[in-house]
Amino acid sequence: MDDSSAPVRFGLVGYGFGGRFFHAPLLAAAPGVDFLGVVTTSPERRAQATAEHPGTTTFDSLEALRDAGAEAVAISTPANTHSPLTDRALDLGLAVVCDKPFALDPTAALASVERAEAAGLPLSPYQNRRWDSDFLTVQRLVADGALGELRSFESRFERLAPENGPGAAGGGTLLDFGSHLVDQALVLLGPVSTVSAHWSVRDSGLDDDVLVVLEHTGGARSVLGGSWRQGAPGPRFRVTGSTGSYVVGGIDGQEDHLVAGSSPATLGEEWGEEPESAWGAVYRGSPDGEPVRTERGRWDVFYPAFADAVRGRGPVPVPARDAVATAVVLDAARRSATEGTVVSL
Template sequence: MEPVRFGLVGYGFGGRYFHAPLLAAAPECALLGVVTTSPERRELIGREHPGAATFDSLEALAAAGAEAVSISTPAGTHTELTDRALDLGLAVVCDKPFALDAAAARASVERAERLGLLLAPYQNRRVDSDFRTVRALVEEGRLGTVTRFESRFERFTPDPGPVPAGGGTLLDFGSHLVDQALVLLGPVTSVYAEWRVRESGLDDDVFVALTHASGARSHLAGSWSEGAPGLRFRVTGTAGSYVVDGPMDVQESMLLAGGTPATLGEAWGAEPEERWGRLRRGDDGEVVPTLRGRWDTFYPAFARAVRGEGPLPVTARDAVVTATVLDAARRSATEGVVVRL
């Protein structure tokens, strides 16, 4: 198919490492250019993506012939930029958090539907290596009926420095943690949450407990200041538990080291054996080979959807559901109540 002409808004950490390399590596996408007014970032783009132009605005990007755009800017700007891009006739991928609350998320989704344009949240963590393995074990019935899903995004950065408006661990890590729980276990009926408010005024050390309509429970934790990160996953079922005790999915470190799906080929997303999880039944256990991480599939799937050749990798309505749960978690942590949905 003809590659989709893609633009990128923002070239900070996320745009530089999580979006630009994956867009550039996808044959289905043509990275037209990046919207940024920073001279330093324009210089970086010229060195790292010499075929890409730089633009002062979304309007200039659209006028240059872009068909789609990926938004990777501070959280508080996501809704405004998403809506502006849609009004310019562009298909949109928006990084997490998709919006600061469910009302804003819903309004953007309805705008896209009204305009007949594609819109998707960038939920790349659905195709993390370890989460793909969790889903495969559940689908194969090797855990029996899942009763509890424990998931953690914990890192040790005691002084993260200034954080853009709209940040905070609940929205940052929680956007992925909640989305994974919903994908695995379905709709939520109640939410309980706790957090610690840091000196900056932003939340951290977040714990969210979800009760799903199926009766299963999710226990989710996120922190930027955890000196001893816990298990990445412990998924408990009636036939056993799957445990992953190790660092986050390897794709992030590959991108930070300069690797891409184009340069690494079949090695992309492959976890070394020492990081594989175990299927446990009391004292008995077996190592389970971890499936490859596949962040490289998101943009090709979105491009095919733009061309009418396949479904979106993640639907925009999913972002509204996730935001609804995060709103409930914010209320629960603030008021000390269990919120029913």
């Protein structure tokens, strides 16, 4: 039977915050996807999953999910389980989307990528923030030449939650926030020549405040900050070129919509739209900026694109080897912060 036009039967592993809010609603709303259910052994999370997504099933294992007819799986579990679960899913013949951090180190990341390539299976890191409204706006401005020759990219995820973050499941701020920050920097500015980093580490062993400086081979610089103890968060982006700087505060609103119970299915064409009050501006040396309409955020395109890749109709939304490049930079940042050195790549 030809199933080239049939929806891809998709499962989800994990129903913590990430699985519940960043994956399940987007899988359920995605054209070309048949959301089968969730792998979790927690009675509470099993009850949540079936209540919030009627018609889905809960499973005890990847094997049970595969036996139910799944063709693909999204993995949203604690960071230290990502590589073992990715590899196990690939061995079961499943296409895989793995949440960040894709792996704890470059060696594990490369091993998973080579495993998928050998098996001929689609594999993609879940870098949904490539489709943040503000990052899409940055890319548009750069492509249009609105800032001139790009010289620096400042990017931050900063919050004040000294008691609650970072969670152990994310592996620390560098791996958690840094996975997105570094990925966006590499997308925008390309390969890196040197990495310098500083961090603060709690008694738990988890870093909760990190600063990473990347010198790109093209001559531009990225300054990336992640913090759980910043009472005055800086701009989300300040992107400077030879003729101007784009500054935008706040953070893309798609996460808030998902946590509030909305999704692309409920908001339709309003999904990802940012209010004018959240728009950024381009500055050219004066205090008065030129307001810039923010692009529509499009997290909703990831899973339809991955489903097309499973059916052989296109590439995965984020190449798996991009996750290796990100892991290399993150590992260099860890070494720099630990040893007090600048690491050359």
